[in-house]
Amino acid sequence: MCLGVPGRVISIESNPLGMTMGRVSFGGIVKEVCLAYTPEVKVGDYVIVHVGFAISQVDEAEAQEVFRLLEEMDELGELQIPQPE
Template sequence: MCLAVPAQVVALLPDGMATVDVAGVKKDVSVALVDGLAVGDYVILHVGYALNRIDADEAARTLALLAEIGQLDEARQELLDGGAA
């Protein structure tokens, strides 16, 4: 299953890219759809694209809910396997 998950921006890269962290897994993704991101911001990540910015509280709540229903590990594993979350 391919879920949109919260991810924290840990580095801004050239060409509309950034490194994000999803539950301890780091991945380079496109942030071209979201203007004005900074390191530390949270985004919703889906198939390798940051879709929009969310606040830290919303990210924490969403990650907790995903963990509660067992989907956070699945999203994390998909990233580890080379998927895009």
């Protein structure tokens, strides 16, 4: 339902209504994005953007979790392709 794309915050400013806006880069193209819902973000952080709004900040450590899990599974032998009998 909801396209959400991670992008890097490259600047933060306030609009005339006091709403926090920012410029977010997606592979080099830059969109103006509302940051009002992610008040903690800093320049350089990654946010998930949906229809021009940052709805979440990407957690760097959690982002690596899946790769750690794959390593673990590999050690446990859960990744070997079952041989047909």
